[in-house]
Amino acid sequence: MKKFEYLKPTTLEEVFSLLEEHGEKAKLIAGGTDVVIMIKKKQLAPDYVISLNNVAGLDNIAETNGVLRIGSMVRHRALENSPLIREKYTALYDATSVLGSVQIRNIATIGGNICTSAPSADTAPPLLALDAQVVIKGGSGERVVPLTNFYLGAGKNVLAPGEVVTEFEAPKALLSAASAYYKLSRRAALDLPIIGVAVYLRLSKDHSCCEDARIALGVCAPIPIRALEAETLLKGSPADNETFERAGEAAAREAKPRDSVRGAEWYRRDMVRVLVPRMARRCVERIKSQCKE
């Protein structure tokens, strides 16, 4: 492994000035569960590793003014153990409770999971289904980018040199809505998904009709994607099995998976068809149970 200098700034301003000073010779590190392995495998060879672990204020989970805010340095384990996330943003709980292992979830962060920009990131489909925005800060200011526009390709995103993701924002959860994520994998732990499927559903008052819907797919394209046609099909339609199954077929047509060691193209597509309705039904169950409480 190549040797590097390990820098530990304590404020974002310090981070920005270190990034400017060292430019391409530097690599930002959050939990490090991706970056350290890339350095060990010689896919990365930075001279400077800039750690975000000692910058204060990046690890809050809070619901304020109608917005859910999750700091980029929040560990997956903190999300898994947060009653707020488990009860109201359940797709994110579904994802963070099966990502890696306890040991990995204690270190790895949601910001790192998104910034590595792997098509298999477990937190990406839930965040897309929750309509999340990415808060990005840099030396010259702040910008907010919808997660749907954040990715440019496998391992690529819109972050400019010197920019840092500080937070994710999502609309506050509603009693009439719920979300669910399914990670299809061979092993129960320490595995990447063959595919990942997240569904968000908002129902009418009597629970008979889908008023709003978002469907997100992981490992079904070079980047995590929304299945927009399937969403359109759900909106305004009865919240029943027939509708959900048609949405699954539409999402399967929209998916563009590839053959890989982890799964064949046809299998991934077929599992989208199966899992979209399954997650939609799970959303309905969750909405019904939270309305009873």
Place this chain on the structure above:
Amino acid sequence: MKKRISFTLNGTLVEKEVEESAMLLEVLRDDFELTGAREGCGQGECGACTVIIDRKAVTSCIYPVMEAEGKEVFTIEGLLGKNNELHPLQQSFLDNAGVQCGFCTSGMIMAAKALLQENPHPTEEEIRHGIAGNICRCTGYVQIVESIKKASEAVSK
């Protein structure tokens, strides 16, 4: 470059010159000669290097040593009692045949220790979830789960 860091290791404040690009596991093994934590995969996937940092189980093979500064690190060596008596988890692994070749054992016990600190009376499912990051290629896990279950019962008695 070498840098000086200080942290609490198994209850004692330590200070050491370390290579700043090293991972914690290398420093524990090579500089402190604590060889209980082991390198299996070197990528955080097998759990053999599990140690406890600030009460949380982590894979020390991918944990930059510089992040240990000021933290409280526990390794399997820190489990021994004052008179070298075994920790209830260690005793239970012995009594219930939770050890075969032994390579995974230190990591497995440290993962179990972190689990019991968080949840002193886990169900079998919670135990399996808690040690899902630790691979054992010998036992088939049944005796390991039983060892942890019996240890949790022994501690509560």
